[in-house]
Amino acid sequence: MAWDPRIEPWLDRYPALRAIGHTPLVPVDVFREELPDVEVFAKMECLNPGGSLKDRPVLRMVVGALVDGRLRPGKTILDSSSGNAGIAYAMVGRMIGWPVEIVIPDNASAERKKRMRAHGARLVTTDALLGYDEALREVARRARADPDRYFFCDQYSNDDNWRAHYETTAEEILEQTGGRLTHVVAGVGTGGTITGLGRRLKKHDPRIRFVCILPEAFPGVEGLKPLGRPQDIVPAILDQSVIDERVPVTVDETYAMCQRLAAAGFFVGQSSGAYLAGVEHVARRERQGRFVTLFNDLGERYFSTRLWDA
Numbered sequence: 001m002a003w004d005p006r007i008e009p010w011l012d013r014y015p016a017l018r019a020i021g022h023t024p025l026v027p028v029d030v031f032r033e034e035l036p037d038v039e040v041f042a043k044m045e046c047l048n049p050g051g052s053l054k055d056r057p058v059l060r061m062v063v064g065a066l067v068d069g070r071l072r073p074g075k076t077i078l079d080s081s082s083g084n085a086g087i088a089y090a091m092v093g094r095m096i097g098w099p100v101e102i103v104i105p106d107n108a109s110a111e112r113k114k115r116m117r118a119h120g121a122r123l124v125t126t127d128a129l130l131g132y133d134e135a136l137r138e139v140a141r142r143a144r145a146d147p148d149r150y151f152f153c154d155q156y157s158n159d160d161n162w163r164a165h166y167e168t169t170a171e172e173i174l175e176q177t178g179g180r181l182t183h184v185v186a187g188v189g190t191g192g193t194i195t196g197l198g199r200r201l202k203k204h205d206p207r208i209r210f211v212c213i214l215p216e217a218f219p220g221v222e223g224l225k226p227l228g229r230p231q232d233i234v235p236a237i238l239d240q241s242v243i244d245e246r247v248p249v250t251v252d253e254t255y256a257m258c259q260r261l262a263a264a265g266f267f268v269g270q271s272s273g274a275y276l277a278g279v280e281h282v283a284r285r286e287r288q289g290r291f292v293t294l295f296n297d298l299g300e301r302y303f304s305t306r307l308w309d310a
């Protein structure tokens with residue numbers, strides 16, 4: 001794992017940031033009996049100190065802004081989030097001593113809101129019925145209204161988001177698989193993961209197929225953006241050219257997969273279940289391959305939702 005060299009001195013200055021990254025890649029054998037020629041590995045992004053895949057991009061975006069002076073003393077770090085990025089901002093903000101303000105749809109799980117507040121972040125909520133896109137519009141309104149007060153990190157348009165996965169997550173996957181993999185299955189929130197992994201891993205081997213999960217729009221999967229309807233905002237950093245195939249996944253399939261994973265010893269959140277449901281779709285069709293996916297956050301983050309009610 002190698003961050004951009006300009007990032008390193010800041011990690012020396014704030015060594016707690018070094019807890020981010022270096023996650024294990026573990027075999028997930030739930031399809032082994034039925035599909036003996038399919039191998040599945042999950043990158044355990046849920047083991048980051050903020051509890052999710054968003055720690056790396058938030059570190060990269062915030063420290064990247066310190067490096068080039070976009071984030072200066074006196075500014076508040078501002079962004080919208082479905083929750084996990086907000087936690088990462090709140091945590092990283094505390095580690096480096098900067099105030100944080102997060103715009104979040106009001107249906108984000110209570111666990112997320114409580115953690116952000118515990119780290120001292122200020123939360124602004126938007127109407128859940130208007131979706132994530134309303135949080136996007138509201139954060140842009142705030143940033144425009146008071147540019148001197150805020151550093152608007154803008155994870156949907158910030159190239160340091162996908163660079164975090166290009167520089168670190170993808171490098172670790174190459175090391176951990178010996179560079180041998182056939183498929184990557186992921187979804188799109190900001191598009192940072194799929195763009196960063198896609199650009200780096202396809203550079204290594206252009207035959208690696210990228211499968212993008214398309215979640216049902218309602219009730220939705222926390223962390224994943226509905227895409228495909230004309231009104232959906234497509235993140236600016238999403239590089240659609242890395243995506244080879246799109247696989248629709250229902251919320252019922254997502255929840256059932258989370259339960260199945262829990263029975264196998266993995267306690268992960270909704271989007272991780274959706275990703276593995278996507279792996280299953282493709283693996284059943286192809287019946288062979290070396291799949292890599294991500295476990296984005298832990299099941300604990302969803303106790304207040306109906307995920308574990310069944």
Ligand SMILES: Cc1ncc(COP(=O)(O)O)c(C=O)c1O
Pocket residue numbers: 052053054082083084085187188189190191192193194222223224269271272296297
């Ligand atoms: C739980 C969860 N899964 C998946 C994603 C999607 O990741 P990305 O923003 O890199 O597209 C997010 C991010 O927002 C998330 O919070």
